[in-house]
Every structure is written in C-alpha cells, then in structure tokens.
Amino acid sequence: MKTSKTTYGIIGYPVEHSLSPLMHHAAFKAMGVEAEYKLFPLKEEELDGFFTNLHEKSSPIFGLNVTVPYKETVVKYMDSLSPFAQKVNAVNTIVISDDRRLIGHNTDGPGFLTHLTELGFNTRDRRIAIFGAGGTTRAIIVVLCLLPARPKTIRIYNRTKENLDKLLKDLAERCDTSIVQAVASVDELDIELADLLINTTSVGMKPDDVPLVSEEVLHRDMLVYDVIYSPQETKLLQMGKKKGAKVSNGLGMLFYQGVLALQHWADMPVNEKIKVKMREGLMEGLNKI
Ligand code: ATR
Numbered sequence: 001m002k003t004s005k006t007t008y009g010i011i012g013y014p015v016e017h018s019l020s021p022l023m024h025h026a027a028f029k030a031m032g033v034e035a036e037y038k039l040f041p042l043k044e045e046e047l048d049g050f051f052t053n054l055h056e057k058s059s060p061i062f063g064l065n066v067t068v069p070y071k072e073t074v075v076k077y078m079d080s081l082s083p084f085a086q087k088v089n090a091v092n093t094i095v096i097s098d099d100r101r102l103i104g105h106n107t108d109g110p111g112f113l114t115h116l117t118e119l120g121f122n123t124r125d126r127r128i129a130i131f132g133a134g135g136t137t138r139a140i141i142v143v144l145c146l147l148p149a150r151p152k153t154i155r156i157y158n159r160t161k162e163n164l165d166k167l168l169k170d171l172a173e174r175c176d177t178s179i180v181q182a183v184a185s186v187d188e189l190d191i192e193l194a195d196l197l198i199n200t201t202s203v204g205m206k207p208d209d210v211p212l213v214s215e216e217v218l219h220r221d222m223l224v225y226d227v228i229y230s231p232q233e234t235k236l237l238q239m240g241k242k243k244g245a246k247v248s249n250g251l252g253m254l255f256y257q258g259v260l261a262l263q264h265w266a267d268m269p270v271n272e273k274i275k276v277k278m279r280e281g282l283m284e285g286l287n288k289i
Contacts, residue, residue, distance in 0.1 A: 007060040008265065009038035011050070011074075012067035016041065019285040020065055023258045026281030030274045031266070042070070051077040055100045063265035064094040065258075071106075071135045078104035087174045088142045090135055093261040105264050108136060109143030111257030119248055121196060121223050124149035129189040131212050132200035133158035133167045136227055140198065141167075145175050154180045155189050157212075159201070191217040197240075199226045204234030211236045220244030229254060230289050255282055 010020050016039065024037040042050055047070070053059060066074050071090040075081065078091060079101040085091050091104035116123070123144060128151050130137055137156065144151055158164035164182045171177050183189055191197055191213060203209050205228055213236070218224060224240030227250035233241075240247040258278060259270050270278075 005034045005036070005060070006062045007036055007038055008063040008065075009040050009061065010065040010067055011040040011042050012070055013041055013043060015039045015067060017289070018067065019254065019282055020258060022281040022285040023255070023278045024262065024281075026277040027262055027270070027274050030277040040064075044073075047073065047077075051102070054096060054102060057100060059096075059100070062096045063261070064096070065261055066092050066094065068135065071108075072138075075104060078102050080104070082106070084109060084142070084146075087146070087171075088139050089170060089174060090138055092139075092257065093264055095264050105261070106139055107257040107260035107264070108139035108253070110260055111255075112136075112140050112253045113143050113147075114256040114260070115248070115252030116225075118252060119223065119246070122149065123147055123151050125152045126195040127152055127190070127193055128154045128196045128198065129191050129194040130154065130156045130198045130200060131158070131189075131203070132156075133160075133164035134200060136200040137198075138167060138171065140200065141171055141177065141180060142175055145171075145177055145179065151179060155183050155194075156180065157183050157186055157189050186213055189213075191222075192219065194222055196223045196225060199228070199234075199236055202228070204228050204236055205230070207231075209235065211239060213239075215239040215243060218243040218245050222246070223248065226250060227253060230286065232286070251282070251286070255279060258282075 010018050021037045028035045071092055074091050081104045085104045085106040088106045090106055093105040093107050095103040156164055161184060168182055203212055218240050223246045225248050226234045226236050228234050229249045229251040232249055237247040259275055262270050
C-alpha cells in the first residue's frame with residue numbers, strides 16, 4: 001500500500017449506497033495511510049475509457065472494488081487473475097501494481113466462507129440449498145466446491161431457470177461442480193433436509209417482499225443465511241428464528257470481503273485493531289440507511 005496520498009474506490013452502477021467507503025476510510029485512518037476511497041458510478045460505455053486510464057503512470061488509483069453489474073464484465077480488462085477469480089470468472093477486487101498492471105481477485109467467496117466459519121458452520125457432508133443465480137451465488141458455489149470439507153449437495157433454485165443453467169454450465173468448465181444441482185421449483189430444494197439455506201436474491205430488501213419459501217419447511221437444525229443486510233433482519237430470517245433455526249444476515253460477508261480486499265491492496269494481513277475500526281465504520285453506515 002502506498003504511503004503518499006493514493007486513491008482506492010468502487011466501480012459499479014449504482015454505487016451511491018455502498019458502505020465500502022466508510023469501512024475503508026476507517027481502515028486507512030487506523031493504519032495511518034493517507035488515502036481516499038471514492039465512488040465511481042460508471043455507465044457501461046464508460047468502462048473502456050476508465051480502464052485505459054488506469055494503465056496511465058499518472059493515475060493515482062492503486063486499488064478498486066467492483067460491484068453489480070460489472071463483476072463479470074471487468075474480467076476482460078485484467079492483465080492477470082488470481083486462481084480463485086479465474087475459477088469464479090468474476091472480479092470484485094482489483095490490485096494495480098506499480099507498473100500499472102491490473103490483477104483481478106474475488107474476495108466474495110472467501111468473505112462468505114470466513115463468515116460461515118465464524119458462525120461455526122462446518123460444511124463437510126452438509127446439504128446446502130440456495131436461492132438465486134447471480135454474482136453472489138457464483139462466488140459461493142466455487143468456494144464451496146473447492147473446499148476440502150466438501151458439502152454433500154448444493155441444490156439451487158432460481159426464478160429464471162435459464163440463468164441458473166447458464167451459470168452452472170460456465171462454472172462446470174472451471175471447477176468440479178459435481179455436487180451442484182439445479183432444481184426447477186422451491187419444493188425440489190428439499191429445504192426440510194437442508195443444513196444451510198442461503199438467499200442471494202434481492203427478495204426481502206423491500207418491506208412488502210414475500211419470502212421465496214414458506215415457514216413450514218424451515219427447521220431448528222439449520223442455518224438460514226440471507227446475504228441481505230439492509231434490513232438487518234429480513235422476513236426470511238424472522239421466519240427462521242421463529243422455527244428455532246440459527247440465522248444470519250450478510251453483513252459478515254460484506255465485512256470480510258472488504259477485509260480481504262484491503263489485505264490484497266496492503267499486501268499484508270489486516271490486524272484485529274484495524275478490523276474493529278472497519279466494523280465500526282460499517283455499522284455507522286448501516287445505521288444511517
Ligand atoms: P448479485 O450479484 O448480488 O447476486 P444479481 O447478479 O443481480 O445480484 O442476481 C440477482 C439474483 O436475484 C438473480 O438470481 C435473480 O433471478 P433472475 O435470474 O430470475 O433474474 C434473483 N432475483 C431478483 N429479483 C427476484 C425476485 N423478485 N424473485 C426471485 N428472484 C429474484
């Protein structure tokens with residue numbers, strides 16, 4: 001990480017509501033690093049120019065996060081990819097080297113796994129059910145499939161089956177997805193038998209959203225994980241709680257993907273003191289939403 005004033009930031013569209021600036025500014029302050037973290041709301045047609053400029057020696061930008069809808073789009077701009085980002089075929093963190101080479105990483109998968117571990121969930125031989133087939137599911141599938149403690153099954157349901165089929169076809173070319181199965185209805189997810197249910201869709205963000213699953217199939221021997229963190233407790237999590245399940249929102253995943261991104265930029269582990277500050281920054285932002 002540079003010591004003179006450098007720029008980090010997030011690209012996406014929209015990015016106005018991102019909590020990443022608060023998290024990273026808190027980290028920079030705690031580390032004594034003179035750096036800023038900016039929002040870069042970019043339209044699709046602005047991407048070529050933005051990435052061309054990143055190669056300029058005069059650019060102050062040394063690291064970026066990437067969010068919806070560009071995590072897959074930016075892969076083509078990278079000079080190299082980490083082995084994990086290559087398998088996911090999506091990038092949420094970019095390191096820009098001194099010679100202006102762009103190295104793409106994906107910290108969404110490891111961020112999720114770190115949080116899952118923190119929650120005390122052991123993945124070995126477990127049955128996992130997932131709602132959604134977007135960028136988050138993409139990263140979660142790959143990280144789970146690469147684990148030595150492999151789950152028994154990962155069953156996935158998505159509103160648009162073709163999107164799920166396309167995702168799984170792409171991932172099957174990159175890693176062993178033999179434990180993954182696409183299903184055509186919520187019933188076929190077999191949630192009654194699942195040890196972990198993950199919602200990666202945006203259903204639950206709005207107050208009148210109806211959860212994709214009925215309360216009856218949730219049970220006390222499972223973890224219900226909603227990647228949504230605003231609201232902090234979706235209806236899905238409320239239902240899970242009512243049935244005695246362990247529940248978690250996605251704040252931990254957001255936090256750890258940020259910590260891991262910072263580690264890539266700093267090229268060293270982020271200590272506990274800095275993590276505490278990052279979490280405080282995150283909570284400050286969340287309480288303002
Ligand atoms: P992310 O990168 O956060 O995963 P995304 O790539 O936009 O976000 O993915 C959104 C996911 O939420 C998709 O799986 C989408 O389903 P479709 O493939 O059918 O679009 C799912 N999703 C969004 N709104 C939904 C809704 N109202 N009901 C069910 N699924 C929904």
